[in-house]
Amino acid sequence: MPPAKYTGRKVLRKEDPRLLTGKGQFVDDMHLPNTAHMALLRSPHAHAIIRTLDASRARALDGVLEILTGPEIRDKLNMLPSAAALPDLRIPDHYVLAVNRVRYSGEPVAAVVAETPYIARDALDLIDVDYVPLPVVLDPEKALEKDSPVIYEEWKSNLAGTMQLVSGDIEAAFRKADRVVKGRLLNQRVIPVAMEPRAVQASYQPGEKMLTVWSTTQIPHTLRSEIARLLKIADNRIRVLALDVGGAFGSKLNVYPEEGLVPYLAMRLERPVKWVETRRENMLATIHGRDQINYVELALTNDGRILGLRVRVIVDVGAYLQMLTALIPTLTAIMSPGCYKMLAFSFEMKEVFTNKMATDAYRGAGRPEATFLVERAMDLAAAELKMDPAEIRRRNFIKPASFPYTTRTGLIYDSGNYDKALKKALDLAGYTQLRRKQAQLRKQGKIMGIGLATYVEICAMGPARAFAAGGGWESAAVRVEPSGKVTVLSGASPHGQGEETTFAQITADELSVPFDDVAVIHGDTQAVPHGIGTFGSRTTAVGGTAVYMSAQKVKKKMTELAAHLLEINPKNVVWRDGKIVAKTNPKKFTTFQEVVRAAYSAKNLPPGMEPGLDATSYFSPQNFTFPFGTHICVVEIDPETGEVAIVKYVAVDDCGRVINPMMVEGQVHGGIAQGIGQALYEEAVYNEDGQLLTGELMDYVVPKADQLPTYILDRTETPTTVNPLGVKGVGEAGTIGSTPAVVSAVVDALAPYGVRNLDMPLKPEKIWRILRAKTSHRGTGTQR
Amino acid sequence: MKLPITVTVNGTPHSSEVEPRLLLVHFLRDVLELTGTHVGCETGLCGACTVHLDGEAVKSCMVLAVQANGSKITTVEGLASDGELDEVQRGFWEEHGLQCGYCTPGILLAAHDLLLRSPDPSDAEVRGALSGNLCRCTGYQTIVAAVRNAARKMRQKTRHMKEVPMPAARPQKPPRAKKAARKPSAPGVAEVVP
Ligand code: FES
Ligand code: FES
Numbered sequence: 003m004p005p006a007k008y009t010g011r012k013v014l015r016k017e018d019p020r021l022l023t024g025k026g027q028f029v030d031d032m033h034l035p036n037t038a039h040m041a042l043l044r045s046p047h048a049h050a051i052i053r054t055l056d057a058s059r060a061r062a063l064d065g066v067l068e069i070l071t072g073p074e075i076r077d078k079l080n081m082l083p084s085a086a087a088l089p090d091l092r093i094p095d096h097y098v099l100a101v102n103r104v105r106y107s108g109e110p111v112a113a114v115v116a117e118t119p120y121i122a123r124d125a126l127d128l129i130d131v132d133y134v135p136l137p138v139v140l141d142p143e144k145a146l147e148k149d150s151p152v153i154y155e156e157w158k159s160n161l162a163g164t165m166q167l168v169s170g171d172i173e174a175a176f177r178k179a180d181r182v183v184k185g186r187l188l189n190q191r192v193i194p195v196a197m198e199p200r201a202v203q204a205s206y207q208p209g210e211k212m213l214t215v216w217s218t219t220q221i222p223h224t225l226r227s228e229i230a231r232l233l234k235i236a237d238n239r240i241r242v243l244a245l246d247v248g249g250a251f252g253s254k255l256n257v258y259p260e261e262g263l264v265p266y267l268a269m270r271l272e273r274p275v276k277w278v279e280t281r282r283e284n285m286l287a288t289i290h291g292r293d294q295i296n297y298v299e300l301a302l303t304n305d306g307r308i309l310g311l312r313v314r315v316i317v318d319v320g321a322y323l324q325m326l327t328a329l330i331p332t333l334t335a336i337m338s339p340g341c342y343k344m345l346a347f348s349f350e351m352k353e354v355f356t357n358k359m360a361t362d363a364y365r366g367a368g369r370p371e372a373t374f375l376v377e378r379a380m381d382l383a384a385a386e387l388k389m390d391p392a393e394i395r396r397r398n399f400i401k402p403a404s405f406p407y408t409t410r411t412g413l414i415y416d417s418g419n420y421d422k423a424l425k426k427a428l429d430l431a432g433y434t435q436l437r438r439k440q441a442q443l444r445k446q447g448k449i450m451g452i453g454l455a456t457y458v459e460i461c462a463m464g465p466a467r468a469f470a471a472g473g474g475w476e477s478a479a480v481r482v483e484p485s486g487k488v489t490v491l492s493g494a495s496p497h498g499q500g501e502e503t504t505f506a507q508i509t510a511d512e513l514s515v516p517f518d519d520v521a522v523i524h525g526d527t528q529a530v531p532h533g534i535g536t537f538g539s540r541t542t543a544v545g546g547t548a549v550y551m552s553a554q555k556v557k558k559k560m561t562e563l564a565a566h567l568l569e570i571n572p573k574n575v576v577w578r579d580g581k582i583v584a585k586t587n588p589k590k591f592t593t594f595q596e597v598v599r600a601a602y603s604a605k606n607l608p609p610g611m612e613p614g615l616d617a618t619s620y621f622s623p624q625n626f627t628f629p630f631g632t633h634i635c636v637v638e639i640d641p642e643t644g645e646v647a648i649v650k651y652v653a654v655d656d657c658g659r660v661i662n663p664m665m666v667e668g669q670v671h672g673g674i675a676q677g678i679g680q681a682l683y684e685e686a687v688y689n690e691d692g693q694l695l696t697g698e699l700m701d702y703v704v705p706k707a708d709q710l711p712t713y714i715l716d717r718t719e720t721p722t723t724v725n726p727l728g729v730k731g732v733g734e735a736g737t738i739g740s741t742p743a744v745v746s747a748v749v750d751a752l753a754p755y756g757v758r759n760l761d762m763p764l765k766p767e768k769i770w771r772i773l774r775a776k777t778s779h780r781g782t783g784t785q786r
Numbered sequence: 787m788k789l790p791i792t793v794t795v796n797g798t799p800h801s802s803e804v805e806p807r808l809l810l811v812h813f814l815r816d817v818l819e820l821t822g823t824h825v826g827c828e829t830g831l832c833g834a835c836t837v838h839l840d841g842e843a844v845k846s847c848m849v850l851a852v853q854a855n856g857s858k859i860t861t862v863e864g865l866a867s868d869g870e871l872d873e874v875q876r877g878f879w880e881e882h883g884l885q886c887g888y889c890t891p892g893i894l895l896a897a898h899d900l901l902l903r904s905p906d907p908s909d910a911e912v913r914g915a916l917s918g919n920l921c922r923c924t925g926y927q928t929i930v931a932a933v934r935n936a937a938r939k940m941r942q943k944t945r946h947m948k949e950v951p952m953p954a955a956r957p958q959k960p961p962r963a964k965k966a967a968r969k970p971s972a973p974g975v976a977e978v979v980p
Pocket of ligand 1: 824825826828830833835836
């Protein structure tokens with residue numbers, strides 16, 4: 003464990019000065035001479051046959067360089083990747099450009115390259131496509147009915163894949179139950195909307211046969227392998243760069259058509275090619291998130307103990323399977339039991355094709371769905387049993403003494419103390435007083451609600467055995483330069499999380515060097531030996547551990563070399579105040595700089611020691627981590643408009659050891675904001691023709707500054723031993739805890755109106771209708 | 787057809803011939819290569835492209851380059867002077883007002899616009915003033931803190947300027963702190979917050 007000069011402190015971010023002065027290097031900021039610009043023609047239909055495509059008018063436009071269509075290049079580029087996450091998964095052919103048929107509105111049909119982006123866009127209007135529209139499949143439940151039109155005729159059904167997970171005697175649990183509560187919970191389709199749209203730029207040096215690709219990606223090394231596969235070229239002839247990336251939230255954890263097309267075109271034209279997504283394209287054709295229907299049944303005893311949880315899930319995966327589309331709902335499966343003990347659990351899932359954009363990882367990725375379904379079920383149970391929602395959770399928590407705890411889904415929760423976080427949050431919120439205040443306000447006809455959610459999530463992705471294709475490790479190199487400055491090379495690819503700072507903190511502490519002497523490089527496959535990327539709240543826990551391991555190795559070598567220079571046993575030296583000192587004689591010491599010089603001059607090395615001062619490590623964790631916490635939300639509802647105002651928001655999270663509290667809080671804030679967004683505002687809406695109605699920021703509500711509250715945060719710190727840093731990960735906690743807490747608060751507010759559940763998003767209109775319809779109930783029958 | 791325009795950006799005049807349809811944001815980014823101003827929507831809804839046009843915050847995707855002919859523009863590149871962050875930038879650094887930094891240039895300019903009108907804004911005022919700028923990363927709380935931190939710094943600076951006789955401050959330009967006043971104790975490291 004590093005001594006803590008920097009670790010655990012609010013250290014200002016290394017990233018910020020460049021980002022604050024407009025000197026970031028986002029993909030669209032790269033201006034290479036002679037760049038050509040790509041634009042994509044996208045299908046206006048959700049489901050259609052392409053009868054003819056005539057690009058002759060577009061080709062004739064001045065400044066147009068190239069036009070590609072699906073049939074022309076179907077054999078030149080391999081298909082886009084998809085993880086075979088389910089045994090019976092049907093993986094459709096997914097070409098970079100549609101071949102003869104389109105299956106969602108926004109699917110790329112043709113690529114235009116022109117001298118300027120404006121001309122490329124002009125040319126799109128001159129391509130004549132004759133489509134024969136087909137019946138559209140939109141409702142995933144109807145899509146499974148016998149008479150539904152099918153998207154893939156060869157499979158004769160819209161079923162993409164299934165999963166069953168049963169543990170314990172679920173039938174017996176329900177037979178023995180005193181009460182059963184049921185609900186149909188909708189986890190609506192949402193759009194990640196990173197503020198930076200996606201972009202790809204590529205340039206090819208034919209002499210060196212070197213392809214350089216800049217992409218807004220979370221996974222540069224994975225993308226390099228995938229570009230090699232797509233283009234059928236060697237991976238060691240490709241360099242992928244993702245320097246500054248403007249947010250992603252899972253949406254850039256993928257391989258997209260443009261990441262094949264742009265490099266292909268740069269090689270074909272032998273000039274740099276750039277593509278920048280428009281916001282509309284981003285809404286239409288960058289992955290969406292969530293979109294599950296969860297049928298939940300909870301078997302309970304009269305005193306509120308859970309006997310069994312039965313979940314049936316329908317997932318609307320959209321028209322194609324992107325890289326992790328099929329995998330994400332499996333995380334819902336394994337996390338559905340949440341923080342609770344139960345005798346039996348059953349999960350039955352169907353993934354269904356529809357004529358929409360594919361869903362995939364969106365912040366939380368499968369876990370918010372799990373937490374939402376189990377937490378809403380707990381609220382339904384509390385209402386049914388007339389118990390306090392905090393109390394029913396407490397009764398069912400896995401107790402601290404039970405860790406490590408093997409869940410009904412086969413996970414091993416290494417540590418946890420759920421009650422402690424709950425208690426802290428209740429105290430912080432003033433829960434008892436809030437309930438009293440609620441009773442008073444209700445007498446005055448005010449509509450106020452208190453919601454809470456307790457969660458456990460699965461982070462630090464993750465042990466190699468948990469991935470279909472293996473992997474799951476992260477890599478880092480630490481190098482002390484001849485000057486004594488330190489370079490850290492990380493395979494993780496932060497895009498806002500700030501690990502240039504975190505990794506520098508870890509390294510500076512381990513090597514006892516000033517924070518400012520550490521430079522952290524990431525997002526460059528040529529500079530960084532290997533890597534997986536940033537997602538699944540893994541970067542500090544897995545990537546940071548790799549940094550720590552490498553720093554330790556360098557330190558060990560420096561210690562040995564110092565001992566050699568001091569002519570004593572390495573066991574007898576200590577690092578103290580920038581010096582490496584003989585334990586027994588503080589006058590006998592060498593300095594960091596002297597050791598560095600000795601390592602590079604190589605004139606006086608111990609036998610067998612190589613010159614240089616660097617080390618590379620791969621950290622492959624043996625388990626996930628399981629952060630947890632409690633979120634409490636208090637809302638007031640305007641009786642005239644139905645608008646929800648969050649008047650208090652308390653979150654107590656346990657993400658293990660904290661490297662930089664400022665950044666941990668930032669992650670929680672941002673996560674909560676997105677969770678509130680889903681609960682109250684956000685929804686991807688397709689009309690009956692499969693047209694995305696929420697295709698611009700005008701229609702899709704990304705929460706604004708004046709729509710969000712001030713968050714009150716606190717932490718508990720329960721150690722984990724999954725990694726030597728004791729870090730669990732925090733990138734997604736906020737999103738996971740907040741959505742059910744907010745919905746719970748709104749439902750609680752409306753309990754006097756007979757409401758027990760509501761589907762998100764809880765827009766004013768929905769609530770106003772309830773208030774209107776049930777005004778006669780006002781003031782009667784409060785549930786507690 | 788191309789039209790001649792001259793605009794002064796961050797104090798430097800630029801003359802150029804542009805297509806009438808060229809958006810100001812593309813002119814700044816692609817012609818002048820001032821890529822600090824970002825594009826998040828091209829429809830006036832995200833605020834990433836906010837710049838000051840003759841002293842007022844505008845969304846530069848909603849202005850044609852030709853409409854800006856003859857005007858003075860400040861972009862994010864024009865905020866720091868001599869490599870020193872200005873009060874607003876400094877406030878954002880200290881309060882963690884940014885994560886990915888994509889929305890940040892626009893928000894800095896919008897914040898300047900607010901602070902010119904209202905030197906001591908409340909939380910609600912800051913939230914209202916920034917409601918045209920989307921940030922997907924931060925949840926806004928640290929942005930609000932950053933703007934208020936910057937407001938404090940700017941008020942201190944103004945007080946200081948009143949005490950020491952100075953040439954009249956030019957209107958429509960955010961005041962800049964003296965370099966000495968802003969040196970952090972240890973570069974990049976703030977005091978521990980328990
Ligand atoms: S790019 Fe101008 S407001 Fe979004
Ligand atoms: S910091 Fe990423 S969008 Fe604001």
